[in-house]
Structures are given as structure tokens and as C-alpha cells.
Amino acid sequence: MTAATTTQAPNRRDFLYLATGAVGAVGVAAVAWPFIDQMNPDASTLAMASTEVDIAAVPEGQILTIKWRGGPVFVRHRTKKEIEDAQNVELSELRDPQTDASRVQKPEWLIVVGICTHLGCVPIGHEGKYEGWFCPCHGSVYDTSGRIRQGPAPLNLAVPEYKFLTDTRLKIG
Amino acid sequence: MSGPSTFVPKSAIGRWFESRLPIMGLVHSSFIAFPVPRNLNYMWTFGAILAFMLIAQIITGVVLAMHYVPSATTAFQSISHIMRDVNYGWLMRYMHTNGASLFFLACYIHIFRGLYYGSFKPPRELLWIIGVIIYFLMAATAFLGYVLPWGAMSFAGATVITNLVTAIPFVGTGIAHWLWGGFAVGGPTVNRFFSLHYLLPFIIAAFVGLHVWALHVTGQNNPDGVEVQNVDRDTVPFTPYATMKDIFAVSVWLILYAWLIFFIPNYLLDADNYNIANPLVTPAHVVPEWYLLPFYAILRAIPNKLMGVVALFASIAILAFVPWLDRNPVKSAKYRPAFRFFFWVFVVICVLLGWIGSQEPGDAMTLVARILTVGYFGFFLVIMPILSFAEKTRPIPASIADAVLAKKPVPAE
Numbered sequence: 001m002t003a004a005t006t007t008q009a010p011n012r013r014d015f016l017y018l019a020t021g022a023v024g025a026v027g028v029a030a031v032a033w034p035f036i037d038q039m040n041p042d043a044s045t046l047a048m049a050s051t052e053v054d055i056a057a058v059p060e061g062q063i064l065t066i067k068w069r070g071g072p073v074f075v076r077h078r079t080k081k082e083i084e085d086a087q088n089v090e091l092s093e094l095r096d097p098q099t100d101a102s103r104v105q106k107p108e109w110l111i112v113v114g115i116c117t118h119l120g121c122v123p124i125g126h127e128g129k130y131e132g133w134f135c136p137c138h139g140s141v142y143d144t145s146g147r148i149r150q151g152p153a154p155l156n157l158a159v160p161e162y163k164f165l166t167d168t169r170l171k172i173g
Numbered sequence: 174m175s176g177p178s179t180f181v182p183k184s185a186i187g188r189w190f191e192s193r194l195p196i197m198g199l200v201h202s203s204f205i206a207f208p209v210p211r212n213l214n215y216m217w218t219f220g221a222i223l224a225f226m227l228i229a230q231i232i233t234g235v236v237l238a239m240h241y242v243p244s245a246t247t248a249f250q251s252i253s254h255i256m257r258d259v260n261y262g263w264l265m266r267y268m269h270t271n272g273a274s275l276f277f278l279a280c281y282i283h284i285f286r287g288l289y290y291g292s293f294k295p296p297r298e299l300l301w302i303i304g305v306i307i308y309f310l311m312a313a314t315a316f317l318g319y320v321l322p323w324g325a326m327s328f329a330g331a332t333v334i335t336n337l338v339t340a341i342p343f344v345g346t347g348i349a350h351w352l353w354g355g356f357a358v359g360g361p362t363v364n365r366f367f368s369l370h371y372l373l374p375f376i377i378a379a380f381v382g383l384h385v386w387a388l389h390v391t392g393q394n395n396p397d398g399v400e401v402q403n404v405d406r407d408t409v410p411f412t413p414y415a416t417m418k419d420i421f422a423v424s425v426w427l428i429l430y431a432w433l434i435f436f437i438p439n440y441l442l443d444a445d446n447y448n449i450a451n452p453l454v455t456p457a458h459v460v461p462e463w464y465l466l467p468f469y470a471i472l473r474a475i476p477n478k479l480m481g482v483v484a485l486f487a488s489i490a491i492l493a494f495v496p497w498l499d500r501n502p503v504k505s506a507k508y509r510p511a512f513r514f515f516f517w518v519f520v521v522i523c524v525l526l527g528w529i530g531s532q533e534p535g536d537a538m539t540l541v542a543r544i545l546t547v548g549y550f551g552f553f554l555v556i557m558p559i560l561s562f563a564e565k566t567r568p569i570p571a572s573i574a575d576a577v578l579a580k581k582p583v584p585a586e
Binding site for chain 2 (some may be wrong): 036040041045065067068070071095119120121136137139151152154
């Protein structure tokens with residue numbers, strides 16, 4: 001057998017072989033996808049995407065915890081001192097630099113998702129060195145703007161999408 | 174070691190069956206005629222103890238699944254129902270929860286024995302790696318099972334562990350939502366965890382089959398770490414010698430098991446887990462079960478989230494590389510004084526890491542945890558490679574028989 005015959009141009013059978021393999025691979029992927037996607041959040045979970053809350057009864061200094069999409073959201077009625085503490089921080093001191101102004105719509109109301117950005121525990125309010133939040137799981141410390149200051153968490157507490165429907169009525173999501 | 178079976182059944186029916194499906198010959202060559210090194214000590218009974226624990230967990234688990242109702246609204250109540258209403262439900266549950274602890278205790282003794290006597294060295298590398306896979310599957314199964322009672326600590330544990338994937342850049346959060354079936358740990362999570370918790374033990378059983386298969390190809394290591402040279406002089410048959418010894422060891426182990434179940438059934442459990450899960454509150458002091466504490470301490474020791482998660486998984490995965498980190502041809506620590514010293518230092522490090530993992534996080538604790546984490550990885554990445562070449566080992570016996578029959582035992586201990 002010469003070299004020429006072993007490197008001859010692809011024939012009809014080579015094409016069929018590859019095409020069959022490709023169709024088979026696509027078929028396996030198409031069947032696999034429903035088995036994977038069934039684990040994603042379902043329609044009933046997605047339907048609970050927004051929630052409304054009356055915040056008139058939250059006095060200054062208190063944190064209201066409400067449930068949104070199965071997890072906690074903190075609605076914090078901040079005191080003057082807490083607002084000042086949050087505003088008077090050099091951005092260079094922050095791990096995830098954000099101004100306080102960019103995290104609130106009204107300075108007296110801080111609304112953040114109550115899930116530690118490290119591994120998802122619920123931090124405890126008014127605790128920690130900056131009297132913002134302290135996470136009991138691995139010791140992350142947040143300030144009164146919900147920004148990460150100490151510990152293993154990489155990011156600030158997330159600010160959810162929200163709007164004030166009236167002065168006392170808040171819609172999250 | 175185990176060549177083609179020479180087993181010939183006594184009965185005609187047995188011979189008819191054997192010539193069509195030689196399963197009796199397989200059992201005979203694996204568990205009756207199988208040659209066992211004659212110098213094995215009681216550390217070699219933990220394979221049988223682990224097999225017993227796996228079977229005990231599967232049987233009690235199947236029973237519990239007849240009464241447990243996996244959903245966010247019913248899981249916690251159904252555990253109370255099992256404890257109060259189901260006939261012997263309390264016994265089944267305490268056997269299962271304490272059984273998990275004893276399964277891990279036996280597994281840790283088994284792993285440390287393998288490290289001490291060099292059971293991971295050629296030709297047993299693959300046997301060892303299958304063991305590491307089994308251990309990882311055990312940890313996953315235990316975690317999934319811990320979530321099922323849907324107590325406060327179940328919820329916190331599920332949240333922390335599934336959030337490990339959020340450390341993956343870009344796709345991490347999407348994977349977490351996929352694992353949860355929602356935007357947080359919730360009803361869909363407990364349902365799927367139940368399904369997987371029921372599945373994984375059978376996967377473990379399959380890997381145990383591979384583990385035993387690989388073991389029966391290479392034969393067992395032994396306390397002197399020299400290979401069998403002469404089957405007649407160096408070994409005894411599995412039955413009755415190993416069989417009886419294993420039965421005795423399992424019986425002693427059962428005393429410990431029964432003591433836990435009947436006298437201190439909640440000693441290893443967390444009181445917080447008798448409160449129902451509440452997604453809006455995390456318990457003040459979140460800790461995993463004792464058997465995962467050292468890894469938890471390593472996770473907390475690293476200030477960076479992604480690197481913490483990497484270190485956590487690396488601390489288990491590194492075991493799989495031990496056959497190539499420790500290349501000293503002498504297997505047993507009996508003849509390796511320096512390795513033996515560092516081995517015990519490593520054991521102390523692991524225990525201390527476990528203790529740190531149980532403590533509340535703080536600056537001083539974090540510092541100690543970091544030092545211990547360096548020690549943990551140092552044992553594998555520094556001590557093992559250096560001692561592979563630099564250690565002056567003691568002379569090993571010429572054969573197992575020589576080690577056993579020597580008038581004066583080798584002056585090693």
C-alpha cells in the first residue's frame with residue numbers, strides 16, 4: 001500500500017461517519033438539557049419576584065427584615081449618625097468601593113439583601129466594629145451602608161431593585 | 174495474588190451453577206481462600222467495620238425514608254413524627270445520625286492507617302485514589318443528609334456549602350440558583366437533596382466494590398510494609414483468620430455504637446437543629462458536624478472567598494496525590510522515624526484544626542487557624558517530598574515471615 005492511498009481525499013463514507021457522530025452528539029445534548037434545566041428555579045418561584053411593604057412603622061434606628069424571593073431583605077431606617085458614618089468613609093478604605101449615595105435612594109432608608117456575600121448566612125444588625133452588620137458564620141463585618149469592611153466576604157451587601165410607591169410604601173423587585 | 178479460582182463446588186447443582194456463573198468461586202477466592210498477610214494488626218479491621226457501617230446506614234436510611242416527608246413544610250414535622258410516633262422510629266433515627274459519625278470515625282482511622290503504613294505506595298495508588306473518591310462521596314452524602322431534618326443548622330449548612338459555588342467567577346451565582354431551584358435554599362432544595370441523599374450511598378457501594386476489587390488484585394499492605402513473597406510462609410487464609418478477627422472488631426465497634434445510641438444520642442448533634450429552619454435568621458454560631466470541622470477551619474482561615482473555597486477542596490484533593498508526594502521506597506512508618514514523628518504532628522494538626530473549626534471566629538482564632546493550615550499543607554507539600562529522599566530509614570525485614578518469626582522483634586518502636 002502506497003502513502004497516496006492512505007491519505008486519499010475524504011469519501012462519502014467518511015462524511016456519513018462524521019455526520020452521524022455530529023447528529024448523535026447534538027441529540028445527546030438535546031436530551032441532556034431538559035434533565036439539567038429541570039433543576040433551575042421553576043415558574044412558581046419566578047412568579048414571586050416582587051413584594052410590597054409598609055415601612056411607616058419602622059422607627060429611626062431599627063431594621064425591618066422582610067422576605068423577598070425566599071430570602072431576607074433588610075430595610076434599615078438609619079439614624080443621623082449612621083448616615084454620617086456611612087458618608088464619611090474614604091473610598092480607598094473599601095474592599096468593594098461604592099459611595100453611600102450610590103447605594104440609597106433616600107439617605108435615611110438603606111435597603112439591602114440580607115445575605116452575606118461570603119457564603120450566604122444572614123448577618124446580624126447593629127453588630128460588629130462599624131455597627132452595621134456582623135455575619136456569625138465566618139466573621140464578615142459590614143458598615144452602616146452595608147459595605148464589606150472586614151472578614152472574608154468579597155462584596156458589599158447587594159442593593160435590590162426597589163422603588164418608593166409612596167413615602168411609606170416600598171416595592172422590592 | 175488472586176489468580177483464577179481453583180474452587181470446585183462439592184454438589185452437582187453447585188458445579189452446574191458454577192460452570193454457568195462462577196459467583197461462588199468469586200466469593201471463595203475473595204473472602205475464604207484469599208491470602209492475608211500474617212502480620213496484620215487491628216488497624217486492618219477497619220475495612221470490615223466500614224463495610225458494616227455502610228450497610229447499617231443504608232438499611233436505617235431505607236427505613237427512615239418510609240416515614241420522612243421531603244418538603245420545606247413537612248420535613249421538620251416528619252422527623253418529630255419519626256421520633257415520637259413511629260414504632261422504634263427514635264432508634265432508627267439515632268442509629269442513622271450516630272451511624273454517620275461512626276462511619277466517619279472509622280474512615281478517618283482507616284485513612285490515617287493508610288498514611289502511617291504507606292498503603293498508598295506502589296502498587297496500591299489506584300486503590301488509594303478510589304478510597305479518596307469514596308471519602309469525598311461520603312462527605313457529600315453526609316452533607317445532603319444533614320439538610321433533610323430542615324432544622325436551623327440544616328438550613329445554615331445548606332446555605333454555606335451551596336454558596337461555595339458562588340466563588341466561581343461569572344457563572345457561580347447561576348449555578349447556585351440551579352442547585353437551589355430558587356433564589357435561596359428552599360423547598361425545591363430539600364426535595365432534590367433527599368433524592369440525591371438516597372442515590373449516593375449506592376454510588377458509594379459501587380466504588381467500595383472497585384476498592385475491594387483493586388485490593389484483591391494487589392493484596393493487602395501490612396504493618397511491616399514488605400510485599401508478600403511466599404504465600405505459604407507470609408500469609409494465612411482470609412477464612413477463618415481475617416473473618417473471625419473482623420467479626421470480633423466489629424463487635425467491639427458495636428459497643429461504642431450502642432453506647433452512643435442509647436446513652437448520649439444527642440451528644441454529637443447540634444441543639445440548634447431542633448429549631449425549624451428560618452430563612453430570615455442564621456443561628457448565632459454556625460458549625461458543621463464534627464467530622465467536617467477541620468475543613469471548615471481551613472475555609473475560614475483564608476481571608477479571600479475564592480481562595481478559601483479552593484483551599485477547602487484542595488485539602489481533600491491533595492490526598493489523591495499522596496502516592497506521588499511521598500516517594501520513599503520504605504512503606505511503613507515503623508521503619509521511618511522522621512516520617513513517624515511528622516505523622517503524629519500531622520494528626521495533632523488535624524485534631525487542632527477540628528477544634529478551631531468549632532470555635533467562634535475571631536482574630537486570634539484566625540491566626541492559629543492559618544498557622545495550622547500551613548502545617549496541614551506543609552505535611553503533604555514539604556515534609557513528604559523532603560523525607561522521600563532525605564530520611565535515613567531503618568532496615569526493613571526481608572519478608573513478612575522474617576518480621577513475624579524474628580526472635581527479637583525489630584527494634585523499631
